[in-house]
Amino acid sequence: MSAVFRELLKKIGSGPHTGRDLTREEAKTATLMILRQEATPAQIGAFMIAHRIKRPTGEELAGMLDAYDELCPRLSSLGGESEVVVLGTPYDGRxxxxxxxxxxxxxxxxxxxxxxxxxxxxxPTKYGLPLVQIGQDLGVDFPAATLPKVQQMLEQTGLGFFYTPSHFPDFTSLITYRDEIGKRPPFATLELIWSPYGGNYHLLAGYVHPPTEHFIQEALRLRDVEKYTLIKGLEGSCDLPRDRTAIITCQDPGNFDQRERLKIHARDYGxxxxxxxxxxxxxLLAQINTTLEGKPSPLWPAVLWNGGFYLWRCGKVAHLPDGIQQAQRLLxxxxxxxxLAELKGL
Incomplete structure (x- = not known):
């Protein structure tokens, strides 16, 4: 048993009256010990569920991200002023x-x-459809790509996929615990805002519950992440809803205290x-293939809505309607x- 880890567990697991939050350094230490399996299975499971009940603070999330950075290799910067868009989406799928x-x-x-x-x-816990399987259905075997291959894909095609189990094997130690405790642990929130890229990036991350947005914002502030977009998206993803108002927070460099809050509805854009x-x-594959052929499909409005918004938010067009038109033209x-053919050809 790890005596060090036990003290950290006692700190967050003592209830609302005597329990305390971890410092950033303590959260990093606890995460490193979990990923390295230096804590016992009982301690790790107890930590995950106690942290789930307590809810992580922004400072704790920042420390957990520090641990990921220490253990996980990163893709190299594309250099210069290049900015990579990092799409954070729930690992337990849709x-x-x-x-x-x-x-x-x-x-x-x-x-x-x-x-x-x-x-x-x-x-776990949802065991939903993950992005990697959609890629495989489209003919791109992302799990088979080595890290240098992912780097090549990103540099040559502008799109890469970091398959976490291969490139960050310590991560796999968490999977059994996630299943056995039956609830998403704080690591599920961490994955939304983690970036395996070593250069300048624009983080896109979804969330479900409003308190989560606050924790994420504080963690990103402490981590000096200067550009991000947070979306109250479908099932916690980056996909904007069409049947309700999309609530979006935009943070740009040098503007930490003046975030822009957007409330937009797809119906206003047809x-x-x-x-x-x-x-x-x-x-789903049939619908995606029809869309890729440039033909209307059940997905067509959602694809134009999301593609158009992100083209606008990422600076490719001056206005949201222009982004929708450009997304349609590209399709x-x-x-x-x-x-897609370029990715399959590598």
């Missing part, structure tokens, strides 16, 4: 609504932006409607399909 994140990433890459995704296979349900993997002219 189970209710059809994800369009991969199509959004392809649209951004087809426009000349650099985009990095990261993730794993089906994960793209509102009911969210497309995720009925089966095969049906109809075959440039998005061409980008």
């Amino acid at each position: 189970s209710r609504t059809a994800p369009v994140t991969v199509l959004t990433a392809l649209i951004l890459a087809a426009s000349g932006l650099s985009v990095l995704l990261h993730g794993a296979e089906k994960m 793209l509102g409607g009911t969210e497309v349900p995720l009925t089966s993997r095969d049906e 109809e002219e075959g440039q998005v399909a061409t980008k």
